[in-house]
Amino acid sequence: MIGKAAGPPISITGLGAYAPDRVLTNDELSTIVDTTDEWIMERTGIRERRIAAPEQALTDLALPAAHAALDGAGVAARDIDLLLCATVTPDMMFPTSSALLADMLGAEDAAACDLLAGCTGFMYALAQAYGMIAAGLAGRALVVGGDVLSRILDWTDRSTLVLFGDGAGAVVLEKVDRPGFLGFELGADGGGGVHLSLPGSGSRHIEDATGNGYVQMNGREVFKFATRVLVSSAQAVLDRCDASVDDVDVYIPHQANVRIMDHAAQKLGIPRERMVVNVDRYGNTSSGSIPLALADAQAQDRLKEGDLVLMTGMGAGLTWGSALMEWTR
Structure with a gap:
């Protein structure tokens, strides 16, 4: 979508x-x-x-x-x-x-x-x-x-x-009285949901002694998914908003893994210095990942009036989503 x-x-x-x-x-x-x-x-x-x-x-x-x-x-x-x-x-x-x-x-x-x-x-x-x-x-x-x-x-x-x-x-x-959010792109693939799940957390499977009450992840499949959709989702919202990667001033991907983030930035053609990275200090905080990175970027004075900010996430579901906005202060 x-x-x-x-x-x-x-x-x-x-x-x-x-x-x-x-x-x-x-x-x-x-x-x-x-x-x-x-x-x-x-x-x-x-x-x-x-x-x-x-x-x-x-x-x-x-x-x-x-x-x-x-x-x-x-x-x-x-x-x-x-x-x-x-x-x-x-x-x-x-x-x-x-x-x-x-x-x-x-x-x-x-x-x-x-x-x-x-x-x-x-x-x-x-x-x-x-x-x-x-x-x-x-x-x-x-x-x-x-x-x-x-x-x-x-x-x-x-x-x-x-x-x-x-x-x-x-x-x-x-x-606001100035441009803000320019567009969104969201999607899901339930067929891949098995690769990142919490089985014993709902009405389908009750938690038992096998450890199904813990996060279960197929790391290889999640890595392949992440490196693909972080690129495709970001490119889709840029295209929809008639923008290019050259226009992006600040890139905030989901802070999952530096290797995944670097791969996405390289595939998109976004210089690493434009990417916000704090996964080294916080790890993957799931839903907290992008807002924590946004707050870090603001604290470091990296968000300037008029900057084009690209945010892209992916996660369990499997799901993905991107937003493009012009930063206002």
Whole structure:
């Protein structure tokens, strides 16, 4: 599904991020599973990741990120009338984390729902928030992406344990008087869903003693999928918006693995210096990946007025999605 923005200018007016205090290094991981810092760095580019404290759930990570986004936009929680939370690790199945977060913030009567699209969830939530604002169904939206993946990992499985971390990010979307989002591209391939799954998490399979309550991943197939769709999705939204890779000032791919990210940038022809990389410090934070990278880019003063920003994600589903926007401050 490809869409070119046709409604009023809508953009991000505030953003924030939060990562837990605990840092888990590769050297520490080598005392848990059979691995080394060199092995992990060579294959993933990840040096460390953050791990939530035992008492922290998703909303505990999302709350400070949301406060920072609201502060950045200069609005109060009561001014939000739509709250979307992209996650695969909600506090619980219901009530939704979005509803709980709205209550914590004081976003009274805001429409709130969770959105699950794997690591692509934040991209789907951005597109949904944009569409609802453009249609007049919402005036101002708070979009949160975050996960506590450490709770659904098998801590004896080297293939997944080294990849993931915990974190959350949030953005405020609203109408602006300058160009903002220019287009979106979203897609899914359920036929490949078996390659990245959490089997014991729903009504199809109840968790049992075989370990089906943990993330299960066919790394080779996911790598092939990721290197393909990060390129095709990005190119599709650029084409739809009559833009080229030469126009892209800031490239923010899903922070899954440096090898995947470098491959996508090279195939697209985007210089590495235009790509935002923080996977080395956070690992793959799933729905939190792109908003955390956005917040890092802003903190490093890499987002300038008028910059063309390309965001591209992929994840379980299998899903993918891209957004192209002109940055406004």
